[in-house]
Amino acid sequence: MNRQASIVQSHANALGALAMSAIQRAKKRLQFREACRNRRPWTEEEVELLRMRYADEPTETIAAELGRSVANVYGKAKRLGLSKSEAFLASALAGRLNGSQGVTHRFSKGHMPWNKGKKGLPSAGRMAETQFRKGSKPGNWLPIGSYRTNQDGYLQRKVSDTGYPPRDWVSVHVLLWEEHNGPVPPGHCLCFKDGNKQYIELENLELITRAERMRRNTIHRYPPELRDAIRAVGRLKHTIRRVEREKQN
Incomplete structure (x- = not known):
């Protein structure tokens, strides 16, 4: 009886921790929704500034002056139909937008890969000793009729x-x-x-x-009270398995 009581208590503690975790996640979701509702709207002056400067200036600079996130400025520019000018994209200020970032690590035009025309890789060391031979079968293979x-x-x-x-x-x-x-x-x-x-x-x-x-x-063939009991047992088993997985991780 003591062992059963300890098991029940451990499950209760685990469920308590799980409930607290669920509460914390729900709290974060509510905070995010509240932040979205309280997001500062764009003024006419900010929109006009964005229209005038977005095409030829880095987005980071504009976001810093407006006190907004880069993602917020990008999103507003997209909704307004704004885009960077060709001159800006060709300049060094564009950074990753003009395709210059990482250019030293790319394959040059006409580059020939070392394994072109080769089928597979050559065996190294003792690889050839343990590789499957043509026509070999796995150890659990069974003939037709098995x-x-x-x-x-x-x-x-x-x-x-x-x-x-x-x-x-x-x-x-x-x-x-x-x-x-x-x-x-x-x-x-x-x-x-x-x-x-x-x-x-x-x-x-x-x-x-x-x-x-x-x-x-399905459980629909059972009486209502029995269906409720089956659902309750299923939820309990699901919670116990999830708690055990969290403990293992």
Whole structure:
């Protein structure tokens, strides 16, 4: 009982920290919205100054004189349809705008890359000893006709060897159905009548629409009070997993 109580207390403390974190994030969002609402509007004099000087002066200089951010000045100029003049872009004042920044680190016109015409890179050191040879197969490779059980618990058989698992492996119950009834129609799927995925018999298979399958697998088929309990448990599990991930990070 003491161990269970300590676990519950730890989860409660974690949820408390998580709640405080959520409150802080919400507070920052509210502060940002308040700052946006209280943003200083542009006066007619500032707009006129921007129209006169934006084309031929650095934006940083104009922003400093107006007491505004560079991004704010850029945004206002864009809304007004203003742009830098060709003379300014060609000058040294333009900096990155005229394309001169980083020019010493670019490939020159006509530059030939060292690996042009080469396929792959040459093996260095002992690389060649551990590389796959042509025709080699991975250690988990299985021949056609092999069986496996996938993560969802369905028994599958390998029907081809293309290297693309969704095409190579087909569920055995689907193969059984198609052998007797043809392909599964679009928008339909097969389910086991008794819910046992290992009882693969034709009389245990049922062809239903995917919409019907969704209705069967959702919580809406339960009474309202049970649906609320399932949702509450799901939210609790989600919160616990998120707290555990935060602890690991």
